[in-house]
Amino acid sequence: MNRAFVRAAVLSGLVVAVGAACTRTLLTRFPHRAHLAEVACGGEGQPTCLSCTTCHLEAHGTFSIPNAGQCASCHRDGVQRWRASVRSGLAELPAGKRIVFSHARHLDMPALAGQCVKCHAGAVGVEGxxxxxxxxxxxxxxxHHQAQFDEGTCDGCHQPHDLRGLKPVSFLSHDAAWLKRHGFEARAQGALCSQCHAQTSCDACHDASKPLGPQTRNPEAIEREYVHRFDFLSRHAMEAASQPGTCFSCHARTECDACHASRGVSASVRGAASPHPPGWASGLGRFNNLHGRDARRDVTSCAACHDQGAQTNCVRCHKVGGTGGTPHPLGWRSTEPLSSPSCAACHP
Known part of the structure; x- marks a missing residue:
């Protein structure tokens, strides 16, 4: 019987005495059952009687993994067998197996009476x-921990960073409707979310400096990362004109021109079509030269595309003798000197 081999792998189970909610298995190739079998031992000419602690030595409340020397104390080829059976099997613990556990406290309990196999039944079970x-x-x-299980507060036993590799159980499953209802769940039991998610997980979507917008509150009406509605491309010009600041919270001004250029509606493209309706800047169509009114209301929306400054955009038409004429209405007079910043843009 390979006595020292018990040392090598009974502890492979004792390293983390309590399992977790993970379906993966962690097996060693060590024949625990053969080493712990009830055979005659201890007498003259009989093998040494073995127990789990023969190989798995206890120190500071934990049990060590046997080393090759312990195997070699009984087996001539103990080093080779140790390498083949234990080391490779314990190369990495599966998710959920790194737990907070005290062997010493459990083995002192009357219900266990120091018997490792009360928990590690696989050590004496059927091979494989x-x-x-x-x-x-x-x-x-x-x-039982029923309250903790109901709340999902698992980090009393499971190390938090290890829990992140586990798949959520059914009642925590983040299914297709999860985004819509996760706010209610988080408000009702925030500690449950924090088992896996740090505060930065919320901040990635929720900006604490401003209220949550309706397009984020109503995920059933939007698509593409829950920002734009399905018909947004056809409507975005109106929304960008009415609330350009909303667009600029995510998009740079250059993104407008990059997209418009590819569709031939940008001033940077030779022969480009105008994105504005007929009469927008000429007064010859039904829009009756509305660009001046809109520019006065929100010139930043104009600058999203026309960002070369007043000298190249406005003055090109609105100059003495220019086709656009004066931008000032009839009878307009200013009490400001021409050197003021607002005048100097056109009157250097």
């Missing part, structure tokens, strides 16, 4: 059977 990490049902057979 359940993993040594006990399933969550083993933990909940003693630790």
């Amino acid at each position: 059977g359940p993993p040594l990490f006990p399933p969550m049902a083993t933990c909940t057979s003693c630790h």
Whole structure:
């Protein structure tokens, strides 16, 4: 019997004595059952009697993983067997297996009476059977934690960073309707969200400096990252004209021209079609030269495309003898000197 080999892998189960809600298994290739089998031992000519702690030495309340030397104390090829059976199997713990657990406190409990196999039943089970990490049902057979389970406050046992690799259970599933109802869930049980999400997760969408806009509050009416409505392309000119500041909170002014240029409606494209309706700047159509009125109301919307300044945009038409004539209405007089900034834009 490979006595030292028990040392190598009973502890592979004891390293993290309690399992978590993860379906992945973590198996070693170590034959625990063969080493812990009830055979005659301890007598003359008989093998040394083994227990879990023969190989898994306890120190400071935790149990160590056996080293190759412990295996070699019984097996001539112990080092080779140790490498093949234990090290590779414990290279990485699956998500959910890094938990807060004290072996010492549990083994002192009367219900366990120091018996490792009460939790690590796989150590003496059928070869190739359940993993040594006990399933969550083993933990909940003693630790009910119903309130914590209902609330999803799992970080009393599970390390928070380890929980992030787990898939949410059904009642926390972020399905297609989740975005619409997540606000209600978060307000009702914010601690539940914080098990997996940091505050910055909210801030990525919710700007604390301004109220949540209706386009974000009503995800059923919008698409593309929950910002624009499905018909936004056909309506965006009206919305951009009425609320340019809303657009500029996400989009740079150059984005307008880049898109308009590709569609031939930008001033930067030779022979470009005007994005404005007939009569917008000439007074010859039904829009009756409304560009002046709109420019006075919100010149920043004009500057979104016409961003070369008054000298190149306005004065090109609105100059003495120009086709646009004076931009001032009849009888207009200013009490400001021509050197004021508003006048100097056109009257240098």
